[in-house]
Amino acid sequence: MTVTAPESAPAAELPPSSGTRLVDRVFKMRELAILVVFLVMIAVTQAGNSEFLSEQGIKDLLLNATILVLVATGQSLVVITRNVDLSVGSTLGISAFAAGTYLHGGGNPVVAIVLAVLLGVGCGLLNGLLVSLGQVPALVVTLGTLYIIRGVDSIWVGSRQITAADLPGGFVDFGSGGVSAVPWLALIALAVLVATAYYLKHFGSGRESYALGSNPEAARLAGIPVRKRILTAYTFCGALAGLAGALYLARFGNVDSGTGNGYELTVVSAVVVGGVVFTGGSGSVYGAALGALLLTSINSVLPALGVSSVWVLAINGVLLLLAIAVDRIVALRVATALKKSTAKRPAGDGARRPAPEKGSSRNA
Amino acid sequence: MTHPSDTGPAPVLALEDISKSFGAVRALRDVSLRLFPGEVHALAGENGAGKSTLIKTLAGVHRPDAGRVLLDGEPVVFHGPGDARDAGIAVIYQEPTLFPDLSIAENIFMGRQPRRAFGRIDHRATRAATEALMRRLGVDLDPDRPARGLSIADQQIVEIAKALSFEARVLVMDEPTAALTGSEVARLFGVVRTLRDQGAAVLFISHRLEEIFQICRRVTTLRDGGLISSEPLDGMTEDDLVRRMVGRDLDELYPKQDVTAGEVALSVKRLTREGVFTDISFEVRRGEIVGLAGLVGAGRTEVARAVFGIDRWDAGGVEVDGRALTNGAPSTAMAAGLALVPEDRRAQGLVMGMSIERNIGLTGLRTTVRAGLMDRGAERSRSLDWAVRLQVKYSRIADAVSTLSGGNQQKVVLAKWLATGPGVLIVDEPTRGIDVGTKAEVHRLLSQLAADGVAVLMISSDLPEILGMADRVLVMHEGRLTAEIPRAEATEETVMAAATGRAAA
Numbered sequence: 001m002t003v004t005a006p007e008s009a010p011a012a013e014l015p016p017s018s019g020t021r022l023v024d025r026v027f028k029m030r031e032l033a034i035l036v037v038f039l040v041m042i043a044v045t046q047a048g049n050s051e052f053l054s055e056q057g058i059k060d061l062l063l064n065a066t067i068l069v070l071v072a073t074g075q076s077l078v079v080i081t082r083n084v085d086l087s088v089g090s091t092l093g094i095s096a097f098a099a100g101t102y103l104h105g106g107g108n109p110v111v112a113i114v115l116a117v118l119l120g121v122g123c124g125l126l127n128g129l130l131v132s133l134g135q136v137p138a139l140v141v142t143l144g145t146l147y148i149i150r151g152v153d154s155i156w157v158g159s160r161q162i163t164a165a166d167l168p169g170g171f172v173d174f175g176s177g178g179v180s181a182v183p184w185l186a187l188i189a190l191a192v193l194v195a196t197a198y199y200l201k202h203f204g205s206g207r208e209s210y211a212l213g214s215n216p217e218a219a220r221l222a223g224i225p226v227r228k229r230i231l232t233a234y235t236f237c238g239a240l241a242g243l244a245g246a247l248y249l250a251r252f253g254n255v256d257s258g259t260g261n262g263y264e265l266t267v268v269s270a271v272v273v274g275g276v277v278f279t280g281g282s283g284s285v286y287g288a289a290l291g292a293l294l295l296t297s298i299n300s301v302l303p304a305l306g307v308s309s310v311w312v313l314a315i316n317g318v319l320l321l322l323a324i325a326v327d328r329i330v331a332l333r334v335a336t337a338l339k340k341s342t343a344k345r346p347a348g349d350g351a352r353r354p355a356p357e358k359g360s361s362r363n364a
Numbered sequence: 365m366t367h368p369s370d371t372g373p374a375p376v377l378a379l380e381d382i383s384k385s386f387g388a389v390r391a392l393r394d395v396s397l398r399l400f401p402g403e404v405h406a407l408a409g410e411n412g413a414g415k416s417t418l419i420k421t422l423a424g425v426h427r428p429d430a431g432r433v434l435l436d437g438e439p440v441v442f443h444g445p446g447d448a449r450d451a452g453i454a455v456i457y458q459e460p461t462l463f464p465d466l467s468i469a470e471n472i473f474m475g476r477q478p479r480r481a482f483g484r485i486d487h488r489a490t491r492a493a494t495e496a497l498m499r500r501l502g503v504d505l506d507p508d509r510p511a512r513g514l515s516i517a518d519q520q521i522v523e524i525a526k527a528l529s530f531e532a533r534v535l536v537m538d539e540p541t542a543a544l545t546g547s548e549v550a551r552l553f554g555v556v557r558t559l560r561d562q563g564a565a566v567l568f569i570s571h572r573l574e575e576i577f578q579i580c581r582r583v584t585t586l587r588d589g590g591l592i593s594s595e596p597l598d599g600m601t602e603d604d605l606v607r608r609m610v611g612r613d614l615d616e617l618y619p620k621q622d623v624t625a626g627e628v629a630l631s632v633k634r635l636t637r638e639g640v641f642t643d644i645s646f647e648v649r650r651g652e653i654v655g656l657a658g659l660v661g662a663g664r665t666e667v668a669r670a671v672f673g674i675d676r677w678d679a680g681g682v683e684v685d686g687r688a689l690t691n692g693a694p695s696t697a698m699a700a701g702l703a704l705v706p707e708d709r710r711a712q713g714l715v716m717g718m719s720i721e722r723n724i725g726l727t728g729l730r731t732t733v734r735a736g737l738m739d740r741g742a743e744r745s746r747s748l749d750w751a752v753r754l755q756v757k758y759s760r761i762a763d764a765v766s767t768l769s770g771g772n773q774q775k776v777v778l779a780k781w782l783a784t785g786p787g788v789l790i791v792d793e794p795t796r797g798i799d800v801g802t803k804a805e806v807h808r809l810l811s812q813l814a815a816d817g818v819a820v821l822m823i824s825s826d827l828p829e830i831l832g833m834a835d836r837v838l839v840m841h842e843g844r845l846t847a848e849i850p851r852a853e854a855t856e857e858t859v860m861a862a863a864t865g866r867a868a869a
Contacts (some may be wrong), residue, residue, distance in 0.1 A: 202484040211463045211474050220459035221425065222474050223446025281465035324543055335513060 003187070019280040023188035026307065029047030030275040030330065034290040041294075049304045057304075061297055062186040063176075063251060067092075067244045068292040069189045071263070072270040073196050073241030076288040077233045079271055080200075082132055082213040082280025083138035085234060089263030090149035091123040096255045097153065100162030109171045110281045113245075113246040120242020122236055123149055128234030157257035164253030175250030185247050189289075192240065197285050209233060213280025217281055269316060270295050273323040374437055376401050376565045377422070377453065377534050382431035384417055391417040394431070395591045398585050399534055399565040406576040406671050407569045408609050409586035410771070410799035415569055416458075418586070419536050422567070423455040424448030446475070448652070454527030455536040458797065460519040464512035471511050476628065499523040501555055515661065523554055535559060536567040541575055542797045545659045546826060553579055558773040571799055573602045574827075587611055591837045610801045617800065618832025619808045623817050625835070626650030628686075629819035630702070630788045632671060635680035640666045641843040644680070645733070648788065648819040653810060655834030655854075656823040658863045660671040662840040666824045668790050672704040673697045684788055699728075701787035705777050705794060707823070709770075713777035716766040720758055721747040723765050724780045750779035755805065771802030778809065789813060792823045807833055827856055841865040 046052050070087050078085045095116035102112045123145070128130055130141045164172050178184050200206035212219040212229050249255055274291025276283030295316055301311055375398040387862040392414045399405055409415050421433070424442030432439045435451055440447045448455075462471050463686035469490050470477075478489035494507035501523050505514075511522065511690040520540055527535050541549045556579060561565055566582055577582060577597060584610040592608050615845070630648040635641070641663035648654045656664050672678045683689065691786045697704075706712035714723055724747035725732065732742040748761055754775045758768060762867040765776055774794065781789065791810070795803040810833065814820050823828050830837055837854045839862035841845040847862035 027429060046647035200486075204475065204479075204483070204485060207466070207470060207477070207485065210465060211470070214465040215461065218463055221445050221455075221457070221461050222424070223444060223449050225446075277465075281463065306649055 008253040012364060014099075030327075031284065033326070034287065034294055038290065038294045038297065041297065042118040045301045045304050049306075052286050052300075052304045056119070057300075058181040059178065059183055062181075062301055063183050064296040064299065065293045066183065066185040066189045067173075067248050067251065068266065068270055068296050069248065069289045070192060070240050070244040071198035071267045072274070072288040072292040073193050073285045074237035074272075076283065076285045077196065077200070077209065077269050078138075078237045078278045079268075079278060080213045080283060081230055081233045082216060082282055083210050083230060083233070084142060084278075085127055086139065086142040086238045086264045086268075087123060087127060087145040087149055088237065088267055089260040090153060091120050091238055091241040092245040092248060092261075092263060093255075093258070094123075094149055094153040094156075095119045095242040096249045096259050097157050097162060097257070099246045100166065100241050100249050100255045103168060103171060104162060109168060109174070112249075113170075113243065116246035116249075117239050117242040118213075120238040120240065122238070122244065123241070124235040124238020125231070128231035131234065133230060150261070154257045160256070162249070162253075162255040167249070167253055171250055172253055173352045175247070175253065178282050183352075185251060188243075188247065192243070192287060195291050196236075201284065205232065207299065208289065210281055236340075266295065266316075267292075269320050273319055275323070275327065277327065288357065291323075373400060375399055375434075376436060378434040378437075379418070379421070380432045380434065382418070382428045382433075384421060384426055384428050384480075386693075392421070392428070392591050393590045395586065395589075396431075397591075397594065398566075399567060401533070401563045403566050403582065404560050404566040404568050406580035406583040407567055407586070408576065408583055408605060410609055413586040413609070413799075414589040415586060416538065416588075419455060419457075419538055419567075419569070422453060422534070422536055423450065423616055424453075424858075434442075435820060439777065449513065451532065452531065452533040453536065454523075454530070454532035454534070456520060456523040456527065456538065456540055458538045458542065460516065460523065462511040462514070462519055462522060465510060467508050467510055467567060468505055468514075468522055468525075469507035471522055472497065472529050476530060494531065496523070497528055501525060516543040517545075517552075517557050517660075520544075520552065521555075523766050524552075524559075528559075532564060534567070536569075538569050539571065539797055540568075541570055543660065543825075546827070548660075549575070551752075556864045561716075571797065571803070573605060573800070577602070577732070583702045585609055606750060606800055609799070615731065617804050617807065618829070619804070619811055620653070620833050623651040623815050625652045626817060629682040629684065630686060630821065631686075632667075633681050633683070635667065635670060635682065636678050637666065637670055638678045640675075641840070642842075644845050645843065646838055646848070648821050650787075650817045650819050651814050652835045653814050653820040653822055653833055655830040655837040656821060657825075657827070657830045657837055657859050658840035660825060662863065663790055663843040664840050667840070668704060668792055668821070668823060671697075672790065674704075698784065701785075702729075703781035703784055703786035703789050705781050705789070705791040707792035707796070709773055711781075714765050714773060718755065719762045719765050720751060720765055720768070721761045721778055723747075724750055724775055724783055727784045729782050734804055736819045747779070750783045751776070754779050754809065771798040774798055774806065776800070778806070782813070786818060788819045788821070790821045790823070793825065795824075795826065795859060803829075827859060830859065831856070832858070839863050 042053070051057065071092065075085060075088060098119050099112040099116040102115055104111065127142055127145050130136065130145070131138045133185060134141060174184055176183070178186070186225070200209065208219070208224045209229050211222065211224060212226055215228065248259065270292035271288045274280055274287035274289065276288050298315055299309065299312055302311055372490055374865055375397045379395060379397040381394045381396055382392055383394055395414065395418060397418070409414050416424060418600060419540040421428050424445045424447050433442065434440070440451060442451070461466060463474065472494055473490050478486040478493065480486045491507045498505050498507070501521060501524065505518060505521065505554060511519065514522065544552065556566055568576070580597055582594065582596050583605065601675065626649055628647045629650050631853055633645050635644040644667055645656070658664050666675065669675045671682050673689065673692050673694040673696065681688055684702055687700060687719070689700060690696045710716060721744055727741040728746055729738070732739050732746060744761070750760070751761060754778065756772050756775045758772065765773055768776065794810070795806050798806065810820055811824065822833060831854055834854070835851050837849045838845060839849065839859055841863055842865065846865060
């Protein structure tokens with residue numbers, strides 16, 4: 001679907017800047033493509049099952065996506081710096097249980113959420129310090145912390161369980177309530193998402209995160225505080241995983257030592273499907289959020305269409321590969337387009353007839 | 365600082381008795397350097413002489429073990445590249461240091477973007493400032509274009525724009541011309557002269573001696589980490605400079621032996637790759653060195669890649685010793701006796717983190733095998749043999765190639781391919797970024813190979829090298845072969861005319 005777009009784009013452009021505009025378009029297109037896939041999927045499902053988009057149906061879709069959107073937003077920040085955080089599932093689990101235990105003891109819900117976030121910040125700091133100081137690949141480091149945090153969680157929690165009955169009623173209501181079809185939790189996730197996107201685009205440290213992922217050596221030479229940026233990204237990612245833990249508790253009311261187990265892979269899938277490039281430097285949190293929305297919606301779409309949910313995993317996998325394939329094809333096409341736009345202006349030689357070539361630029 | 369430098373103004377930046385060691389290697393020993401405003405200063409020396417270490421000390425990447433850095437006469441300590449930049453020192457490295465995913469404007473202003481209220485980046489001001497810089501440099505680059513895909517010349521323009529953007533007082537350029545064509549070099553020098561006239565101190569490094577004489581006023585020479593001399597270039601000859609760099613008189617730089625060409629070894633017929641090159645036909649005979657000249661981007665490297673089978677061709681064919689090669693199959697090309705020494709040794713020629721031994725051994729993975737397993741002993745002796753024959757300078761054969769200087773890395777790439785005993789050798793920019801001493805060695809080696817009956821196709825942007833080494837010169841322009849010039853008729857004028865498409869072939 002997106003594959004054909006780059007081809008037709010340059011035709012409408014004037015040659016001198018077609019390279020730039022094309023790139024712009026393609027990257028916007030990348031997020032647009034997921035949105036289109038998502039909307040088509042929803043439309044098809046609605047056509048097959050008119051109950052699907054009821055108020056409750058929409059609410060469920062949004063609620064299901066909320067937790068993943070939050071964690072994927074944090075993960076994007078880390079992936080943009082050319083790292084990865086595999087410990088988010090464990091962090092979510094332990095934060096959720098901590099918040100639950102505190103609430104069970106009669107604590108204030110707001111303090112409980114803050115507690116979960118702080119616990120997440122702690123886990124993020126640990127990851128960030130290990131990755132930035134240890135010079136060890138993030139994949140390995142966070143695989144280690146994944147097990148450490150999960151292990152601590154298991155020792156602490158044992159066979160205990162928090163259920164909705166242990167939680168204050170207001171907290172559980174908050175987890176399922178909202179403004180008509182839009183749940184509170186989704187609004188929180190949206191606020192976090194918009195704020196993060198704004199930060200990444202408009203603040204120096206946000207741009208430096210992209211720079212760092214795009215070329216770490218150049219970032220170091222440009223005087224970017226590399227370790228600080230990595231530490232910030234992990235801390236932020238941990239904080240959002242912690243927040244997601246608290247919201248998980250509010251949404252499901254049911255937490256044990258296995259909560260969030262294996263979640264990191266879903267998160268990474270959402271981020272990659274959303275067009276955040278795994279080698280860093282490129283992609284947006286909006287894309288990651290759309291990826292999260294797409295992946296979670298499949299869970300609701302299949303039952304609504306009468307398809308067994310055993311298909312969900314396989315379909316997620318196909319989407320992931322498809323996303324990577326599309327990225328690759330788009331990257332190749334963009335590279336060709338950029339080369340052509342450079343070739344049109346005789347490289348570095350302004351004196352050599354720059355003008356007459358305009359006419360012949362469409363000789364793909 | 366408006367006085368001309370000969371009335372003796374204070375140096376803007378000075379290094380005093382700097383020493384720096386990496387482990388047991390003493391990269392710099394008591395080196396001093398003084399840079400004056402309004403002057404282009406050359407830093408000369410062979411690869412491994414300590415030039416890069418010196419630059420990185422200036423740039424705040426390395427901290428000297430001993431000695432002082434003085435800025436306007438005041439001692440300063442750079443804790444990182446940011447400190448050096450804030451002090452007004454801009455370094456343009458040999459390897460471009462851009463962010464491919466970010467726009468040109470962001471590349472220039474990264475870390476120093478104009479701000480609006482609450483510390484937000486002023487994207488519009490960033491863009492406008494970039495446009496102003498591009499106008500000042502007289503180039504036409506779109507500030508919003510990502511840096512990915514820019515030519516090396518344009519990447520350097522972006523780096524210079526970066527230096528201009530913070531009004532750098534000291535500009536260090538590490539081999540900026542290595543990958544540029546003649547006209548691009550001229551454009552670069554124009555910019556450098558402008559900066560100099562505006563009072564900047566420029567430290568210029570190049571292996572092309574004529575460029576040093578063209579643009580520099582003084583020269584500091586390093587050899588084996590030590591300071592040899594720091595003196596005006598006035599009255600010096602190229603030979604004087606080479607003697608200081610090498611420590612001895614250099615044998616002839618282009619030791620081309622006369623060889624009678626044998627039968628055709630490589631025959632390329634009407635080779636076409638759509639949109640890249642068209643209708644390329646030529647032959648290379650045993651004992652011949654054929655030069656392939658042209659501007660960067662003319663399609664020379666692409667032809668070599670297609671001949672070797674890395675890229676597929678759309679029409680035509682390639683024969684080695686009369687046998688047709690399979691389209692897009694490097695393994696059959698290798699089996700037929702073809703070897704390709706690529707242009708970019710770091711990215712394509714070597715596995716940087718692997719040892720010298722293993723790198724040379726890579727092309728022998730099929731032959732140094734016993735009972736289906738790698739014969740490490742055979743690999744080692746094969747690698748040692750070639751490393752010695754090419755006089756690679758290393759401390760241990762098990763050291764990673766990344767520890768070697770550029771010239772020695774290039775020798776390892778050559779060794780890797782010569783070890784296959786090729787009948788046809790394609791070398792792409794064999795001496796780019798290599799010091800004169802090693803360059804002469806590479807040339808002698810190529811000449812010797814040809815004398816031994818190897819057919820050599822040499823792609824080079826270094827015109828003197830083409831003229832000095834090639835029996836015949838092929839010239840490409842915009843994807844087409846525009847001229848074939850025998851050695852006797854090849855001059856800078858005839859080759860450049862064909863390369864720029866000014867003359868009909």
